[in-house]
Amino acid sequence: MDWDKLRIFHAVADAGSLTHAGEVLHLSQSAVSRQIRALEESLNATLFHRHARGLILTEQGELLFDATRSMDQRLEAATARIRDSADEVFGELRVTTTMGFGLLWLAPRLSQLYENYPDLRIDLILKERVLDLPMREADVAIRMKEPSQADLIRKRLMSVNMRLYATQDYLNEYGNPDTPEDLKDHRLICQSTTATQVSASAIFTQQLLTYNVRSLLTVNNYFGVLQGLLSNLGIGVLPDYVTEDFPNLVRVLPEMESNDIPVFLAYPEELRHSKRIAAFRDFVTEEIIARRKRLRAEAAD
Incomplete structure (x- = not known):
């Protein structure tokens, strides 16, 4: 199967529009349309229902999109590991945590992380739903319970009440x-x-x-x-x-x-040597240690 056509199909399915996919791919709408028609002909299947407001995946299109999405996630994971072989801490780090912890504790403290690593780009994903780290829905998570997903490295950070x-x-x-x-x-x-x-x-x-x-x-x-x-x-x-x-x-x-509510930091085993993960883990750990020192000092007073 033609990998280039699959890449174009994935962009169209993700955007729901030939025009928007063309903008992402830097291709004309007609070029994108030709590639989709050629892919449909090679598969002998209709991948999209076309209507005035855009494109909707058919059942066959949904099956193919599931496959290309999995491929895309695996490519992102491989790319992240390759980039992390360098000494510098740079690039995107997708962090997921709960809305409360993210807004009220983590976000106000990120200035120190950016000061240390100005080339780091944080994508902070605030959801109560537990994202699938092995499938790379995020790179690292801070959760209010021990993660149950397999192939994760876990570190207990603290307890809250x-x-x-x-x-x-x-x-x-x-x-x-x-x-x-x-x-x-x-x-x-x-x-x-x-x-x-x-x-x-x-x-x-x-x-x-x-x-x-x-x-x-x-x-x-x-x-x-x-x-x-x-x-x-x-x-x-x-x-x-x-x-x-x-x-x-x-x-x-x-x-x-x-x-007590335990707070855990977790990330996929395959990112064990990620320098971005290490930088974020160390930053959070240092903030937690500073918090404990403040609490001890207040208790002593």
Whole structure:
């Protein structure tokens, strides 16, 4: 089978348009169209349904696109390994983590990584869904549970806990609850227990809701919960790492917290010698060590 035609087919299937694929490939629309027709003739199959708004893959087209997508991912992996044979840290690094950790902990700290490696390009993919690292949906992941996928190198970074927080302004106006039962006099801001999250967080929220909370605001990510707290809307459930960058938040009912939530860094075995991965892993590890030192110093005071 003609590899060049497959490359053009993959671009068209990915873009859903002959015109857009031509722009990516630097080919005219007519040239792209000729290659697709030739591929269809060689396979004796129709690969696209054509309509006014673009192209839709046929069943046969879907089968071929699955194959070319797998080929593309494997080529990316091979390219990454070849580039990582050099001493310099450069190129794209696709990092996936949860929206809360990515927005509230990782992103604010990336300036130091860029300062050390100015030629590095980070693609930060914030999803609650666990991406398939062996299939190269991302290069490295930080997750709130130990990854179960095979052929991964795993490193436990730290543990976090879900806790209750509010601003001092809110507590001055509405009072600081002395017991869990006092939560009924406040608005609780949290993720819905049905939202995608680690079980320890959902269990902790379910426990809080047993105290007949008077008013409730649920948000589908911790960034929204934080904004609710900063707007003095109530008492909120947040992971403890958030408050390091928001010292105006006050812990409420300090005897209450979730079970430990482990935080893992993981990447494919085939990227074991990647210098980009090593740079990112070392950067995160150093930030975690600095965090532990700060917490110990605060506890000593």
